[in-house]
Amino acid sequence: AQSVSQHNHHVILSEAASLELGCNYSYGGTVNLFWYVQYPGQHLQLLLKYFSGDPLVKGIKGFEAEFIKSKFSFNLRKPSVQWSDTAEYFCAVNAPNSGYALNFGKGTSLLVTP
Amino acid sequence: DAGITQSPRHKVTETGTPVTLRCHQTENHRYMYWYRQDPGHGLRLIHYSYGVKDTDKGEVSDGYSVSRSKTEDFLLTLESATSSQTSVYFCAISSGGAEDTQYFGPGTRLTVL
Numbered sequence: 001a002q003s004v005s006q007h008n009h010h011v012i013l014s015e016a017a018s019l020e021l022g023c024n025y026s027y028g029g030t031v032n033l034f035w036y037v038q039y040p041g042q043h044l045q046l047l048l049k050y051f052s053g054d055p056l057v058k059g060i061k062g063f064e065a066e067f068i069k070s071k072f073s074f075n076l077r078k079p080s081v082q083w084s085d086t087a088e089y090f091c092a093v094n095a096p097n098s099g100y101a102l103n104f105g106k107g108t109s110l111l112v113t114p
Numbered sequence: 115d116a117g118i119t120q121s122p123r124h125k126v127t128e129t130g131t132p133v134t135l136r137c138h139q140t141e142n143h144r145y146m147y148w149y150r151q152d153p154g155h156g157l158r159l160i161h162y163s164y165g166v167k168d169t170d171k172g173e174v175s176d177g178y179s180v181s182r183s184k185t186e187d188f189l190l191t192l193e194s195a196t197s198s199q200t201s202v203y204f205c206a207i208s209s210g211g212a213e214d215t216q217y218f219g220p221g222t223r224l225t226v227l
Contacts, residue, residue: 051212099163
């Protein structure tokens with residue numbers, strides 16, 4: 001069965017610090033990978049996604065992620081975080097045998113302090 | 115934002131009562147999903163639908179049923195609510211296919227006392 005692991009459950013950074021959130025998945029076949037963000041009190045929004053091609057994917061708000069097939073990883077990065085990046089971040093893989101439903105990691109809560 | 119609404123947005127109910135949550139979309143997307151979000155668990159799939167009257171179970175389907183009689187509406191029913199079903203419920207839609215983005219609704223916060 002597919003699974004997604006997010007290594008950091010809570011991260012606290014100061015503004016302008018660099019961010020890297022880890023995500024590993026277990027699945028032997030072709031994968032489609034996503035990062036979603038949930039701002040306090042809001043619904044999930046797509047940050048970026050990877051299906052094929054260039055393993056370095058750029059998303060909204062200055063986020064990027066790198067797919068490393070050999071490491072089964074899809075880590076999220078941002079060079080310089082802002083207070084407004086405070087949110088919960090979810091890595092996900094979609095499951096072809098469940099109507100392409102998303103299999104989510106448990107999430108990483110990011111707090112950016114001024 | 116994709117045209118997805120959920121109703122009610124908040125509900126408090128008592129153990130043993132039936133509850134129905136509604137998801138409505140205006141995008142004419144084929145696939146619709148119900149997830150629940152709990153601290154420490156992320157989001158987990160309850161049920162999904164791949165067309166009118168076509169539904170299937172997800173990872174945490176016990177205690178839930180769904181129905182889809184129209185493309186735009188996907189109902190989630192808790193036949194007899196329990197405290198373990200206290201959660202935030204999110205509906206999502208997609209047009210289908212591995213590369214399609216899922217768009218999420220605003221969520222329903224359900225408390226079962």
